[in-house]
Amino acid sequence: MELSTLIDILYIVGVALLLAYISVQGRKILRFLYLTTKVPGLSIREYIDVYINGLLSDNMLEEAYKKCQERNHKPYGIWVGPVFSVSLSDCESMSQVLKSKTINDKPDVLHKVGREYLGNGLLTLNGPGYRKHRKILSPTFRPSILESQLARINEQTGKLMARLRAEASDEPLDVRSLVSRHADAMALLIFAEGRCDLEALDKWVKVLHLAGVQVQMRITNPIYYWFVHKLKKSTWETERKIKAGLSAAKSALREARATRTQSDPDRPTCLLDAMAVGDGQDHLSDEEFLDEGITLLAGAAETTGFAMNVSLLLLALHQDVQQRLYDEVQAVLGKRPRAVRADDLPEMPYLDMFVKETLRLFPPIPFVTRQLHHDTKIGDLLLPAGCALGLNVHALHRNAAVFEEPSCFDPERFSPERAQSRHRFAFLPFSYGIRNCPGQMHGMTMLKIFLSHVVRNFSISPGNGLTSVRDIKVKMYFTCYLNESSLRFVSRTD
Numbered sequence: 001m002e003l004s005t006l007i008d009i010l011y012i013v014g015v016a017l018l019l020a021y022i023s024v025q026g027r028k029i030l031r032f033l034y035l036t037t038k039v040p041g042l043s044i045r046e047y048i049d050v051y052i053n054g055l056l057s058d059n060m061l062e063e064a065y066k067k068c069q070e071r072n073h074k075p076y077g078i079w080v081g082p083v084f085s086v087s088l089s090d091c092e093s094m095s096q097v098l099k100s101k102t103i104n105d106k107p108d109v110l111h112k113v114g115r116e117y118l119g120n121g122l123l124t125l126n127g128p129g130y131r132k133h134r135k136i137l138s139p140t141f142r143p144s145i146l147e148s149q150l151a152r153i154n155e156q157t158g159k160l161m162a163r164l165r166a167e168a169s170d171e172p173l174d175v176r177s178l179v180s181r182h183a184d185a186m187a188l189l190i191f192a193e194g195r196c197d198l199e200a201l202d203k204w205v206k207v208l209h210l211a212g213v214q215v216q217m218r219i220t221n222p223i224y225y226w227f228v229h230k231l232k233k234s235t236w237e238t239e240r241k242i243k244a245g246l247s248a249a250k251s252a253l254r255e256a257r258a259t260r261t262q263s264d265p266d267r268p269t270c271l272l273d274a275m276a277v278g279d280g281q282d283h284l285s286d287e288e289f290l291d292e293g294i295t296l297l298a299g300a301a302e303t304t305g306f307a308m309n310v311s312l313l314l315l316a317l318h319q320d321v322q323q324r325l326y327d328e329v330q331a332v333l334g335k336r337p338r339a340v341r342a343d344d345l346p347e348m349p350y351l352d353m354f355v356k357e358t359l360r361l362f363p364p365i366p367f368v369t370r371q372l373h374h375d376t377k378i379g380d381l382l383l384p385a386g387c388a389l390g391l392n393v394h395a396l397h398r399n400a401a402v403f404e405e406p407s408c409f410d411p412e413r414f415s416p417e418r419a420q421s422r423h424r425f426a427f428l429p430f431s432y433g434i435r436n437c438p439g440q441m442h443g444m445t446m447l448k449i450f451l452s453h454v455v456r457n458f459s460i461s462p463g464n465g466l467t468s469v470r471d472i473k474v475k476m477y478f479t480c481y482l483n484e485s486s487l488r489f490v491s492r493t494d
């Protein structure tokens with residue numbers, strides 16, 4: 001056969017294959033688009049409203065909640081840039097998705113953008129790589145390690161109390177950054193106290209907020225979806241700061257990993273130690289170890305900081321609740337100052353109810369997201385493979401059909417009797433299932449120790465402009481942040 005004939009044949013086969021590919025992909029895309037039209041969506045006016053008042057502003061949380069309420073918490077679809085996402089905010093849908101063995105991946109867009117900052121850690125990984133990491137890291141979060149750190153957590157919280165006492169006066173205070181930095185110090189302590197250069201790790205913790213803003217901006221604002229964000233000068237500066245923080249933390253983690261092999265402790269005393277030990281069978285590679293270190297700090301710091309800050313506002317607004325909490329803590333810990341121990345916590349059921357009600361009204365991570373790889377029926381709706389799911393935990397927790405007067409703060413909702421009669425998937429601050437929050441116990445414990453110290457040391461009342469829960473304004477960049485805070489701290493003398 002002549003060469004020119006062979007080239008002709010190859011050319012024809014190539015074109016045929018390309019056409020076949022386009023036809024299959026085209027059919028897939030058309031089918032996807034067709035199925036998206038079957039999902040109840042937003043009108044043009046609502047889109048304009050959602051984009052202007054929600055996705056392109058700080059008010060996304062409120063706007064998304066409003067849409068869920070208007071739809072009676074039934075699923076609805078929304079195009080966020082080129083991504084079709086279905087919002088879910090009812091117990092049954094949450095249960096179906098979070099119990100599923102097949103819907104475990106993060107949306108493709110989050111996987112792609114998140115990895116630019118966090119690398120391949122639990123928060124961004126998908127597929128077999130994710131399952132391998134989660135299995136290796138599971139023993140890291142066992143209670144014994146946390147219990148060995150309680151004394152230091154108390155000590156650190158005592159330092160915050162001293163700082164607050166020094167600042168307390170008749171004037172209202174904005175303690176947001178003081179409390180957030182305390183939560184950061186806690187995260188660093190439980191992660192690597194004595195095992196790593198905490199100052200270097202702190203450089204990463206300090207820029208977490210910026211990384212959250214960048215990721216959220218790029219996935220929710222269609223203008224920045226592909227590369228346009230790179231054209232903004234402010235982005236270069238932000239990215240430079242994030243990279244500097246990341247690189248300082250990674251160097252410190254690399255060094256900790258290298259020196260650890262020479263001085264293996266008998267028992268892990270912090271998360272970093274436990275991460276290095278693995279699950280007894282497998283270990284993380286050096287690169288994986290760095291990415292998971294970065295990820296654990298990201299998961300721990302901002303979430304706990306927000307919960308601490310918002311719990312102070314709720315305490316101030318509800319004097320009766322504050323008094324009851326004080327009575328309970330005093331009854332368990334006694335009059336003389338002492339550290340909170342692990343066996344104290346089960347003795348303080350009202351503290352547990354208080355923390356849960358705080359996390360109901362203000363879940364630090366208000367959205368949990370997943371990717372559908374297969375067509376899936378959620379309730380009566382057939383959702384197409386390729387769409388993203390946005391599990392709106394903030395709206396779920398404020399569903400009036402489940403929580404009467406949902407915007408009212410009432411820890412009694414979590415009394416054992418009332419909590420027992422509720423749907424298992426009505427309250428999900430730490431999510432549920434294969435991908436739930438592995439640091440749940442750490443978060444709850446740090447919050448409870450913080451609150452025990454606070455109520456014993458101070459009587460807190462609202463400062464300027466804070467009269468009801470509705471005055472608490474929150475913005476979201478993955479994790480939530482308070483827009484403002486104004487509180488009066490009076491040192492207790494009783």
Ligand code: HEM
Binds near residue numbers: 300434437443
């Ligand atoms: C009040 C504090 C906290 C809250 C409300 C919270 C909530 C959450 C939520 C909702 C998720 C998403 C789960 C999902 O996608 O289904 C998550 C994931 C995660 N959290 Fe937390 N978290 C808190 C504290 C912590 C702490 C202290 C740590 C570390 C010690 C931590 C580490 C992580 C990690 C590594 C993930 C990713 C899990 C995975 O995808 O496998 N979190 N958290």
